[in-house]
Amino acid sequence: GFEIVRTDGxxxxxxxxYCITPDSDGQxxxxxxxxxxxxxxxxxxxxxxxxxxxxVFCEITVERLTTKNAHVDHLRPMSFQRLARDYxxxxxxxxxDVTTTKSGPLKPPALSMADRDLAEAWQAYHRTHxxxxxxxxxxxxxxxxxxVDFRPTPTLF
Numbered sequence: 001g002f003e004i005v006r007t008d009g010x011x012x013x014x015x016x017x018y019c020i021t022p023d024s025d026g027q028x029x030x031x032x033x034x035x036x037x038x039x040x041x042x043x044x045x046x047x048x049x050x051x052x053x054x055x056v057f058c059e060i061t062v063e064r065l066t067t068k069n070a071h072v073d074h075l076r077p078m079s080f081q082r083l084a085r086d087y088x089x090x091x092x093x094x095x096x097d098v099t100t101t102k103s104g105p106l107k108p109p110a111l112s113m114a115d116r117d118l119a120e121a122w123q124a125y126h127r128t129h130x131x132x133x134x135x136x137x138x139x140x141x142x143x144x145x146x147x148v149d150f151r152p153t154p155t156l157f
Contacts, residue, residue: 034111
């Protein structure tokens, strides 16, 4: 990853994927990252519960996993991005409407959704609709994810 140090002393980190994502101001990426951070406790709890069993196997490759080589993934067709898009649609919102605030010194920094009511409703939506699974890091990162269109749909009237 890369780190930018601004003239005012603030910093931000990003990857090359961030650079090639068609989002000129980073707001879309930040909004999605904040939405991920808001449900991190849910994915962490799922991960921890899975490893309390005697053995954990990747649901894609069936290889035996350890806490070092495992990821939590959203089961298709309801990918994380699709969940986020559908949630925002239920609120008649778009990613551009999600404002974020830095909430920690992690790299990349943890972000929060600035509107706490919206964040709590998102957490509840994710808890209800997300179908999680344990996969190997390799299989999860290699698996082709369907593109999700976050562009606002034009209104006809």
